[in-house]
Amino acid sequence: MTNMDATLNSAAVPAPDRALVEALAVANRILYHEGVVDGFGHVSVRHDRSPAHFLLARNMAPALVTPADILTFDLDGQALDAGDRRVYLERFIHAEIYRARTDVVAVVHSHSPSVIPFGVSKTRLQPIYHMSSFMGLDVPVFEIRDSAGSGSNLLVGSPALGAALARVLGDRTVVLMRGHGSVTIGSSVPQVVFRAYYAEMNARLQSEAIKLGAVTYLTAEEAAASAKTNDALVMRPWELWKRKAMKLE
Amino acid sequence: MTNMDATLNSAAVPAPDRALVEALAVANRILYHEGVVDGFGHVSVRHDRSPAHFLLARNMAPALVTPADILTFDLDGQALDAGDRRVYLERFIHAEIYRARTDVVAVVHSHSPSVIPFGVSKTRLQPIYHMSSFMGLDVPVFEIRDSAGSGSNLLVGSPALGAALARVLGDRTVVLMRGHGSVTIGSSVPQVVFRAYYAEMNARLQSEAIKLGAVTYLTAEEAAASAKTNDALVMRPWELWKRKAMKLE
Amino acid sequence: MTNMDATLNSAAVPAPDRALVEALAVANRILYHEGVVDGFGHVSVRHDRSPAHFLLARNMAPALVTPADILTFDLDGQALDAGDRRVYLERFIHAEIYRARTDVVAVVHSHSPSVIPFGVSKTRLQPIYHMSSFMGLDVPVFEIRDSAGSGSNLLVGSPALGAALARVLGDRTVVLMRGHGSVTIGSSVPQVVFRAYYAEMNARLQSEAIKLGAVTYLTAEEAAASAKTNDALVMRPWELWKRKAMKLE
Amino acid sequence: MTNMDATLNSAAVPAPDRALVEALAVANRILYHEGVVDGFGHVSVRHDRSPAHFLLARNMAPALVTPADILTFDLDGQALDAGDRRVYLERFIHAEIYRARTDVVAVVHSHSPSVIPFGVSKTRLQPIYHMSSFMGLDVPVFEIRDSAGSGSNLLVGSPALGAALARVLGDRTVVLMRGHGSVTIGSSVPQVVFRAYYAEMNARLQSEAIKLGAVTYLTAEEAAASAKTNDALVMRPWELWKRKAMKLE
Numbered sequence: 001m002t003n004m005d006a007t008l009n010s011a012a013v014p015a016p017d018r019a020l021v022e023a024l025a026v027a028n029r030i031l032y033h034e035g036v037v038d039g040f041g042h043v044s045v046r047h048d049r050s051p052a053h054f055l056l057a058r059n060m061a062p063a064l065v066t067p068a069d070i071l072t073f074d075l076d077g078q079a080l081d082a083g084d085r086r087v088y089l090e091r092f093i094h095a096e097i098y099r100a101r102t103d104v105v106a107v108v109h110s111h112s113p114s115v116i117p118f119g120v121s122k123t124r125l126q127p128i129y130h131m132s133s134f135m136g137l138d139v140p141v142f143e144i145r146d147s148a149g150s151g152s153n154l155l156v157g158s159p160a161l162g163a164a165l166a167r168v169l170g171d172r173t174v175v176l177m178r179g180h181g182s183v184t185i186g187s188s189v190p191q192v193v194f195r196a197y198y199a200e201m202n203a204r205l206q207s208e209a210i211k212l213g214a215v216t217y218l219t220a221e222e223a224a225a226s227a228k229t230n231d232a233l234v235m236r237p238w239e240l241w242k243r244k245a246m247k248l249e
Numbered sequence: 250m251t252n253m254d255a256t257l258n259s260a261a262v263p264a265p266d267r268a269l270v271e272a273l274a275v276a277n278r279i280l281y282h283e284g285v286v287d288g289f290g291h292v293s294v295r296h297d298r299s300p301a302h303f304l305l306a307r308n309m310a311p312a313l314v315t316p317a318d319i320l321t322f323d324l325d326g327q328a329l330d331a332g333d334r335r336v337y338l339e340r341f342i343h344a345e346i347y348r349a350r351t352d353v354v355a356v357v358h359s360h361s362p363s364v365i366p367f368g369v370s371k372t373r374l375q376p377i378y379h380m381s382s383f384m385g386l387d388v389p390v391f392e393i394r395d396s397a398g399s400g401s402n403l404l405v406g407s408p409a410l411g412a413a414l415a416r417v418l419g420d421r422t423v424v425l426m427r428g429h430g431s432v433t434i435g436s437s438v439p440q441v442v443f444r445a446y447y448a449e450m451n452a453r454l455q456s457e458a459i460k461l462g463a464v465t466y467l468t469a470e471e472a473a474a475s476a477k478t479n480d481a482l483v484m485r486p487w488e489l490w491k492r493k494a495m496k497l498e
Numbered sequence: 499m500t501n502m503d504a505t506l507n508s509a510a511v512p513a514p515d516r517a518l519v520e521a522l523a524v525a526n527r528i529l530y531h532e533g534v535v536d537g538f539g540h541v542s543v544r545h546d547r548s549p550a551h552f553l554l555a556r557n558m559a560p561a562l563v564t565p566a567d568i569l570t571f572d573l574d575g576q577a578l579d580a581g582d583r584r585v586y587l588e589r590f591i592h593a594e595i596y597r598a599r600t601d602v603v604a605v606v607h608s609h610s611p612s613v614i615p616f617g618v619s620k621t622r623l624q625p626i627y628h629m630s631s632f633m634g635l636d637v638p639v640f641e642i643r644d645s646a647g648s649g650s651n652l653l654v655g656s657p658a659l660g661a662a663l664a665r666v667l668g669d670r671t672v673v674l675m676r677g678h679g680s681v682t683i684g685s686s687v688p689q690v691v692f693r694a695y696y697a698e699m700n701a702r703l704q705s706e707a708i709k710l711g712a713v714t715y716l717t718a719e720e721a722a723a724s725a726k727t728n729d730a731l732v733m734r735p736w737e738l739w740k741r742k743a744m745k746l747e
Numbered sequence: 748m749t750n751m752d753a754t755l756n757s758a759a760v761p762a763p764d765r766a767l768v769e770a771l772a773v774a775n776r777i778l779y780h781e782g783v784v785d786g787f788g789h790v791s792v793r794h795d796r797s798p799a800h801f802l803l804a805r806n807m808a809p810a811l812v813t814p815a816d817i818l819t820f821d822l823d824g825q826a827l828d829a830g831d832r833r834v835y836l837e838r839f840i841h842a843e844i845y846r847a848r849t850d851v852v853a854v855v856h857s858h859s860p861s862v863i864p865f866g867v868s869k870t871r872l873q874p875i876y877h878m879s880s881f882m883g884l885d886v887p888v889f890e891i892r893d894s895a896g897s898g899s900n901l902l903v904g905s906p907a908l909g910a911a912l913a914r915v916l917g918d919r920t921v922v923l924m925r926g927h928g929s930v931t932i933g934s935s936v937p938q939v940v941f942r943a944y945y946a947e948m949n950a951r952l953q954s955e956a957i958k959l960g961a962v963t964y965l966t967a968e969e970a971a972a973s974a975k976t977n978d979a980l981v982m983r984p985w986e987l988w989k990r991k992a993m994k995l996e
Contacts, residue, residue, distance in 0.1 A: 039735025040629070061738035089727070111629060113699065117707035120626050120714045128369050129428045130403040131289070131360060151719030153727040154628040179627045179716055201362065207706055208456055209366035216369045218428055221400030229338070229402040237288025240310035377867050378926045379901040380787070380858060450860065457954055458864035465867045467926055470898030478836070478900040486786025489808035537984025538878070559987035587976070609878060611948065615956035618875050618963045649968030651976040652877040677876045677965055705955055 014049040021067045023189045029245035032063035036196045041110035044094040054098050059086035075099045089157050096162030104185045106192035111181035114203035119176035126217045132202035133226035134173050141176045142168040154180050174199050190238040263298040270316045272438045278494035281312035285445045290359035293343040303347050308335035324348045338406050345411030353434045355441035360430035363452035368425035375466045381451035382475035383422050383444050390425045391417040403429050423448050439487040512547040519565045521687045527743035530561035534694045539608035542592040552596050557584035573597045587655050594660030602683045604690035609679040612701035617674035624715045630700035631724035632671050632693050639674045640666040652678050672697050688736040761796040768814045770936045776992035779810035783943045788857035791841040806833035822846045836904050843909030851932045853939035858928035861950035866923035873964045879949035880973035881920050881942050888923045889915040901927050921946050937985040
């Protein structure tokens with residue numbers, strides 16, 4: 001029995017599935033190797049045996065995360081087993097989305113580069129192809145000034161700000177954060193990685209398409225039908241990305 | 250005799266040339282390493298000893314395809330030797346183009362990134378330099394709403410949609426698919442890989458050129474003359490790409 | 499005792515901290531691997547035991563710098579220990595900024611690609627997200643024609659030009675150089691590398707954002723609050739970048 | 748004595764300096780690894796002991812060239828020692844520039860991607876920073892229709908077309924070829940590689956700068972002064988690029 005297991009047991013939270021912890025570590029590395037996160041950004045998953053908890057790495061670059069770096073948090077954003085390890089300032093993004101959205105199993109927060117411009121302009125991020133159909137008709141933007149005024153440090157560093165962000169997310173799959181980044185949610189670790197990757201790709205392609213003239217976006221019906229089809233395919237890129245990310249060890 | 254051979258013999262289809270199967274596996278990897286496909290997309294070749302059949306990988310990421318993953322399909326899109334292996338939902342793209350175009354030997358379907366914007370805007374993809382002269386004067390766009398209505402999942406998932414796509418392709422070498430990707434055809438595996446790569450490059454360069462002002466495109470005569478010259482040169486990049494793609498094993 | 503130590507002792511300048519010299523060599527490599535410098539560009543640090551001196555590599559590509567290539571300079575830009583090794587033509591950038599700004603501990607000069615266009619147009623570089631909040635409201639441009647006329651070689655190749663550049667920098671963190679590049683300053687080697695990287699990223703993202711329409715930039719208050727938060731986080735990407743840069747040895 | 752030496756002796760042309768042949772092979776690889784050439788493009792050098800001859804690889808992808816692939820050509824574009832090896836269709840680019848410009852020692856022909864758009868629009872390629880100051884005030888465009896009509900295959904496949912291209916180049920360092928690529932000349936192999944790389948970089952940066960508004964270009968005097976300074980620095984990136992290109996063997 002490791003220290004982590006001991007700590008969790010003492011808090012009456014069962015240890016998470018080992019395979020889930022490993023998948024979360026892999027997801028951290030994939031997101032780096034595929035250009036969604038750099039030294040910043042994070043991915044979490046809801047605890048498989050305790051829905052009021054979630055798993056998230058300690059404060060570190062995602063590309064370097066191993067299973068030993070994964071901590072367990074409650075929905076107030078408190079780590080059960082951090083010890084003297086630092087935690088992410090924005091763990092409340094995850095905590096409050098898991099609280100507000102019982103259907104959500106996994107969350108990515110990133111500053112993926114092509115998405116940032118859509119968060120600071122009036123142009124809405126919208127799906128231009130089937131790979132990003134999970135975004136629906138378009139993507140809302142969280143303006144932190146509405147909650148924290150015009151002098152904040154832009155971080156979602158409290159439960160109140162996390163809850164405000166979750167309200168703008170609503171029942172969507174992606175929310176942009178003005179002057180900061182974005183959050184993507186999903187029903188599994190591979191799915192949320194798929195979505196974070198293709199949200200970034202859509203932003204890049206939409207930005208180019210706009211320069212070519214009027215754009216034909218997906219209809220709501222196309223987006224819904226296509227998203228359903230794609231949900232069965234998320235393991236295909238995951239296997240590829242996993243092999244790449246782990247080979248570079 | 251392998252299982253695959255046995256299965257094919259029982260269906261009275263001869264085994265394909267081993268070198269062709271290997272070239273197709275290499276093509277899958279090249280298309281990934283050169284940025285034409287990601288976890289999605291596929292490349293096929295007409296069966297060398299049975300023109301009413303074609304070879305295509307099982308449902309998987311192209312970058313991971315080996316000769317053992319190549320299956321044989323008939324022109325109705327039915328696999329002869331899949332066993333319990335899953336097949337691509339869009340195998341009908343290949344089947345119906347091989348049916349409609351007896352001159353076609355190889356087909357690539359991809360979501361290559363620079364091409365996508367041209368499929369959702371009114372700006373036509375046109376060759377701006379000799380490397381993409383195989384595209385002729387310009388490239389048609391397949392609007393799936395014309396065949397499947399405005400609520401489809403955007404995939405060419407039936408023989409009827411494959412046939413509709415083949416009709417828009419007509420006697421061209423490339424067809425774009427609105428909100429989805431593109432299809433490139435060729436008379437050999439190396440040629441279709443060359444074309445898929447340079448269609449992507451042309452899209453990227455044309456997009457930049459348009460921003461600089463009025464563009465001088467190739468004339469139909471220039472395109473025809475240049476394409477003929479280039480057809481003799483397709484093995485040059487193939488040798489390079491093959492070495493790169495296989496070295497990363 | 500190495501030759502370098504001997505030389506420095508004879509000039510009555512103590513040897514710098516070994517860890518600082520090693521960090522500076524690492525910084526050179528990181529800046530190359532993260533796309534801030536190519537064969538040109540340089541990074542320096544103020545001498546830890548002699549504030550009137552600074553450390554800077556000999557004239558060579560930053561990606562190849564090792565601790566043995568680090569020289570010690572005085573604030574007139576004279577190397578104490580170069581021997582027959584060539585020095586950078588633009589060492590005066592560093593010398594004059596260290597002279598003018600006693601708070602500055604580290605300086606990067608680069609031609610990072612996305613920043614260059616902002617130095618030759620009227621569009622000001624401004625922070626569009628929290629990662630570049632250290633830039634404040636916007637970034638000044640040094641027009642060398644104001645100091646050297648319209649026929650210079652564009653290099654800051656003298657103390658006078660270095661002082662002119664330092665005056666335009668003022669109390670900012672970044673200054674652009676028209677037709678040339680930029681300079682970023684910081685209070686530590688990891689911080690200046692962080693800033694040089696995110697100045698480049700901001701330029702790339704701002705350029706895209708402008709094409710999408712009116713941009714919401716950070717307020718002065720947001721920039722100040724965010725910069726303060728980020729200053730505590732500069733070691734996170736540093737650890738990642740260091741591992742990458744040194745692995746490629 | 749190798750076969751090549753024998754052949755050259757029989758034609759009364761001395762064998763070239765071995766180091767020059769090796770540098771030319773390295774240049775081929777650098778140009779590929781730095782994104783100037785792909786499977787196509789070529790670089791040549793004037794024969795060091797016979798100014799009426801030049802050295803150029805046989806018809807193959809530049810990234811794969813070794814010293815054994817280097818052939819000797821006369822100024823009519825005839826190879827002395829090709830044997831049964833195929834030669835580049837466009838060797839006349841090199842031959843006619845060496846004939847017309849006795850000061851030229853090395854020539855690169857490429858389809859480097861950012862330059863192509865400037866060859867098909869009315870926007871002139873102009874130096875926006877010191878690294879591309881060798882281009883002077885701006886860069887001419889060779890319109891092959893003026894020499895070969897509107898139905899050519901776009902290739903410079905004859906002495907007459909090579910001579911026409913050389914006339915448009917005039918006394919410049921770079922000439923663009925509409926719908927095709929560009930040619931860069933230099934006084935050494937490292938210098939021509941430097942120039943081909945920074946012509947590509949300038950195109951990429953100028954394209955971005957134009958989107959930001961009116962651009963301040965180098966004056967003729969700035970370009971001349973800067974180019975003179977840079978000429979002394981071409982070995983700095985060469986050493987870096989060489990190490991990278993040869994490491995990937």
